[in-house]
Amino acid sequence: MMITLPNTLRGLALGALCALSAFAHASDPLPSWNEGPTKQAIVKFVQETTDKNSAKYVEPSERIATFDNDGTLWVEQPMYVQLLFALDRVKTLAPQHPEWKGQEPFASLLKGDLKGALAGGDKAILEVVMATHADMTTAEFEKTVKDWLATAKHPKTGKLFTEMVYQPMVELLAYMRANGYKTFIVSGGGIEFMRPWTEKVYGIPPEQVVGSSIKTKFETRNGKPALVRLPEINFIDDKTGKPIGINEHIGRRPVAAFGNSTGDQQMLEWTQAGDGASLMMLVHHDDAVREYSYGPDSKIGTFSDALMQEAKQRGWTVISMKNDWNKIFAYE
Amino acid sequence: MMITLPNTLRGLALGALCALSAFAHASDPLPSWNEGPTKQAIVKFVQETTDKNSAKYVEPSERIATFDNDGTLWVEQPMYVQLLFALDRVKTLAPQHPEWKGQEPFASLLKGDLKGALAGGDKAILEVVMATHADMTTAEFEKTVKDWLATAKHPKTGKLFTEMVYQPMVELLAYMRANGYKTFIVSGGGIEFMRPWTEKVYGIPPEQVVGSSIKTKFETRNGKPALVRLPEINFIDDKTGKPIGINEHIGRRPVAAFGNSTGDQQMLEWTQAGDGASLMMLVHHDDAVREYSYGPDSKIGTFSDALMQEAKQRGWTVISMKNDWNKIFAYE
Incomplete structure (x- = not known):
């Protein structure tokens, strides 16, 4: 007894330490974000908008957060996926x-x-x-996308494209949802190119994906109703199209919006023009070592000087991938 | 002690009885539906699709139910609201x-x-x-709709239009949501005419409302971004437009669909064409005393003979307002 008791105590103490460490880890919902003003701005916004005693409190039903996809949630270089x-x-x-x-x-x-x-x-x-x-049913297109994504590899890293998603943003999506935010994708990319995989990869269900689309036609094929994709543009969800798509699909103004390029400018303006609290952030690709470094001169994901200036003037946060993220991809 | 003990016991017994009665009442989620095959079909479908051991089990994420609005959730006579x-x-x-x-x-x-x-x-x-x-901002239009609905009265009953909603359908919406179903409106009516009030009246948030729409334009008014409504049709969410609108907004096939007219035919066909369990129902307006009685000859909410025949052939349930509902409006 005299020997076992201290051991037990030591064991208990060790267990408590482990639990404490696990708790400390679990209590940080954004482990891939470095401590600093960007992370602080996110946490402060979420805490204030979910605190009933705060002047910035946002009702749960109004907690809408929109995210661009290409360059904001996953890689867009050397070319859009x-x-x-x-x-x-x-x-x-x-x-x-x-x-x-x-x-x-x-x-x-x-x-x-x-x-x-x-x-x-x-x-x-x-x-x-x-x-x-086009010229296939929606079901056929979905299968084609799924099949391709199951094997196609990123030309630089050799990873599946669904592995080329930014881990800090995945954590941010989960953090916002845990605080009652409904997360939406609002992307210039094809709505039916994203929907087959966004739920699995980002936790965002098809009905919360807004994107560009082509027209479809309802017809009967082999005795069953089918939607056939037509070679005709229906909607371009980019630039001024983003607030239009948000209004059409969501019908509420977001209180938080995240983008990375000039295509996201109007979405952030629209978000900021709401009555209450709002959070606008732009991912800046400034890490040539771990990802890519590009800005005003890139044709893909252009981050113009004018956008940078607007961000400063309007108080939008520019996220530095290099400085704000200690991890970019989960596989690192 | 010898006097108070029996009193206490009597009190306890009474309390238990009251609790039991409250439980019996609370246990019927559809009190405005008469007992019979229609109500049974609804309850059976919900029980089977939420029972993991049933062959008809539907994953929570796939539990999508779509509802037409005019004539299905609220009154459409003598004219669309x-x-x-x-x-x-x-x-x-x-x-x-x-x-x-x-x-x-x-x-x-x-x-x-x-x-x-x-x-x-x-x-x-x-x-x-x-x-x-058209020719006003989305915010201006929303205010106009809200102001009008706050005072405009139904020409026959003198009630507010938001009181002219079918109580059995409101119960059905709540029952399906309580069982993990996401409820959507899919209506030929204007999407922005419905969104200002569907959350309060039906518990359906704006982002789960699909409808017809006119085009909008993003511009700056008085230094603030605005969406201006243009006098140009964007989308007609009726007949073959319903599966198209469902695909565009929801991106999943419903497993349950409720309508009341030929405008809902393709939505029900599309729902039934899914792989697993499905429930298709049509509200039939056959109660001239408590509401209206109309069918194939009505220009509003036409329920054609061909639709009735298709319902029989495909096993769709036709809800008789007269026989299946013991209450039509909550104010009765």
Whole structure:
């Protein structure tokens, strides 16, 4: 007894220490964020808007947070993931389209000349998207996206694209939801390209995804009703389209909005123009070692000087990936 | 002690009885539905789809139920509520539009000749809607709707329109939500006409309302960003538009759908075409005493013979307001 008692006590003390350490860890909902003003701003906002005694209190039903996807929640370099998907689809579909050999932008693409293909600008990109995203049912498209994402790899890291999501943002999504926020994606990307995987990867269900879309048509195929995707733009959820898409899909103004490029400017302006508390943040890609470094000169995810100036003037927080995040991807 | 003990016991017994009675009452989530096959079908469906051991079990995330609004959740006779709103707006706005005196359908409307005004058919209705629903910000429109609904009365009952909602359907919405279902409105009515009040009246938040819409434009007014409503149709959420709207807004197929007219046919077909369990129901207005009685010949809420036949063939339940509901409105 005289020997076992101290051991027991030591064991208890050790257990208590472990529990304390686990508690300290569990009590930080944002472990991938470095301590500093950015993390403080997030925590302060969430604490104030959920504290009934705070002047900044927001009713649970009004706790709407919107997140851009490309460059905000997952990687968008060296090219939008959806564009890589479309390029792969061109190769897969080429045998059924012998005419593509003599038709731009497909001819260049099939020769591996990406630069030549994209020389046609937005029109060329649109042609590639329509040729690869339309003329099939919504169910067929969903399967195509799922199948592709299950094996396609990021050209630089060799990881699955669904692993190329920013761990600090995944923590932020969960933290906001734990505090009664409804999290939405509001992206220029295709709504039906995102919905098959956002619930699993981000915890965001299909009905909380807003994005660009093409038109669909209801018809009967093989005796069953089907929605067929048409080669016709329905909505572009970018720039001024973001507040329009938010109003159409959500019908409430967000109190928090997160983006990373000029495409998100109006979403943040719209959010800030609400009556009560609001939080606006822009992810800045300034970490060439762990991810990418790009800004005003990048065609993908342009973070213009004007946007940086507007962020300063309006008090929007610019998140430095380099300084604010101690981890970028979960696999690190 | 010998006197008080039996009293205490009597008190306890009485308390137990009261508790039991309260429990019996609380245990029926659909008190306004008469016992019978319709109510049984609802309860059986909900029990089976929420029972993990049932072959018909539906994962919580997939529990999507869609409800038409006009004629399914609230009254649509003698005219769609939104049309009554538009007609009232014409009168209010007339002093600002002297040209309306010589311009149909406004001239007839202002003379009180509704029949003459609507002789122009859908085109006339569209003109009235555009003249009264556009050229203002979304915030201004929301206020107009709220102000109107706060005082406008149903022409037959003299009740507020928000009191003209079907109590059995309100109970059904709550019952399904209590069992993990996410309830959505999918209506041919204007999305922004419904959103200002559906949360309060039905417990359905704006982000779960799908409807017809006009286009909006993002611009800066008085130094603040605003969404301005344009006199241009964006989407008609009726007939084949319903599955399209469901796909666009929800991104999942419903497992339960409730409607009341030919405008809901494709929504029910789309719901039934899913892989697992599904429930399709149509409210039939067959109670001229307590509400209205109308069917194939009504221009509003047409329940065609073909729809009745399809319901029988496909096993959809037709809800008889007369026989299945012991109460129609909460104020009865």
